[in-house]
Amino acid sequence: MPRRDTASWNTILAGFGQNDNVEQMEWIFHEMPQWNLVSWNAKLAAYAANGYLEETRWVFDSMPETDLFSWNTLLSAFAQGGSLQRARSIFDTMPERDLVSWTALITEFAKSGHLVQSRALFDEIPERNLVCWNAMISGYCQNGSLSQAQALFDEMPQRDLVSWTAMIAAYGENGHLSKAKEMFDRMPHKGLVPWITMLSSHAHSGDLSTARVMFESMPHHNLVAWNVIISAHAQAGHLQQTRKLFAAMPQRNLVSWNAMLLACSQHADSPRESRAVFDGMPQHDLVSWNAMLGAYSRLGHVEDARCLFDSMRRRERLDLVSLNVMLAAYTQRGHISEALLLFNGMAQQDIHSWTNILA
Structure with missing residues (x-):
């Protein structure tokens, strides 16, 4: 094998860091014959990307030299990690800043609902690009401040698809x-x-x-558009139209299948159609299992519901929704002892659990 130079080592190091393999990245780092600023920045970025804030700070403080990339990595780590005051402190001590620095802080303050601080930063920027404008507008939009968002939108020197x-x-x-x-x-x-x-x-x-x-x-139309329209009809209880849309789809994913299954489970006269959809699915998630369980429960097929519930338990596919659906199946058909046994064994209950058991 040819001898690796520092650039080759750095490529390997960055690869492990980007793949969330911090331990392997550390091993590679210590195997390197020498480090340069790129090596340190790759290590810093790996810890930052994985949310290790204190380790990120420690690596930064250990670096023999830093550049703007190093500072922006540290700043973004704390801002995205929710430590906004520490992020602001880092920002205030930066020897230089660029638009990445400003936008990182504006975005995270806005996401956290601190619109006054976010706007103050926006107003301080020496020069703005489209990313900064969009970050501030998105902050207003996410917090429901539509008049401020519209006013800022109207001021924009240019707009793009994001705006x-x-x-x-x-x-x-x-x-x-x-x-x-x-x-x-x-x-x-x-x-x-x-x-x-x-x-x-x-x-x-x-x-x-x-x-x-x-x-x-x-x-x-892409798959997202198809899923939006079929889900809307399914949720509205338009079973026949949901069937037609599902049949017309050029391709389907789990969202499409779950929409069809939910429509059947909530509105079909028999659980047979739900079961046919469920059995035809290429894969299932918890939504699929709960929808099928709901079909049995709604139509009073308690034994079928119990069998499916037991299968879900063996597969460790239960959540509070599953438990509440099974609880409803028992109480609606008068299986009080089974309902009480299930209710008392639940690690947590919510309003639906109590409503079912008291019905």
């Missing part, structure tokens, strides 16, 4: 569908993401007729 989509999503999620549509219509260039954002807004509001018009107006 427009953030505003459309914010209006849609807060029930302002006419404003969302107004923003959507103003967009100079519409990609697939804004279409799906509008589709989701109408679907989640229960406006299926407009959602269907949006879906049919889209220039093309």
